[in-house]
Amino acid sequence: MRKETALTQVELSEKAGVGLRFVRELEQGKTSLRLDKVNQVLNLFGSEVGVVSINRESI
Numbered sequence: 200m201r202k203e204t205a206l207t208q209v210e211l212s213e214k215a216g217v218g219l220r221f222v223r224e225l226e227q228g229k230t231s232l233r234l235d236k237v238n239q240v241l242n243l244f245g246s247e248v249g250v251v252s253i254n255r256e257s258i
Contacts, residue, residue, distance in 0.1 A: 200244045201226070215240045 201211050201222075208226070212219045217236050225232060225240065238247045 204244075211240065211243070215243055 201208070206214070208222045209219055212222045215222075217239055221232070221236055222240070225237065234248055241247050
């Protein structure tokens with residue numbers, strides 16, 4: 200999404216209010232990232248990450 204909107208990593212980090220290192224780790228697929236910061240980035244594109252309920256018959 201960043202590339203489609205012609206933003207550099209620096210511009211994205213500034214607009215989202217997160218660090219450049221965070222943007223790089225996000226794009227590299229780091230498996231443990233703070234969801235609040237992920238949502239800060241995604242909000243620029245009209246999206247967010249959240250909890251999704253799944254149907255479980257018995258736990």
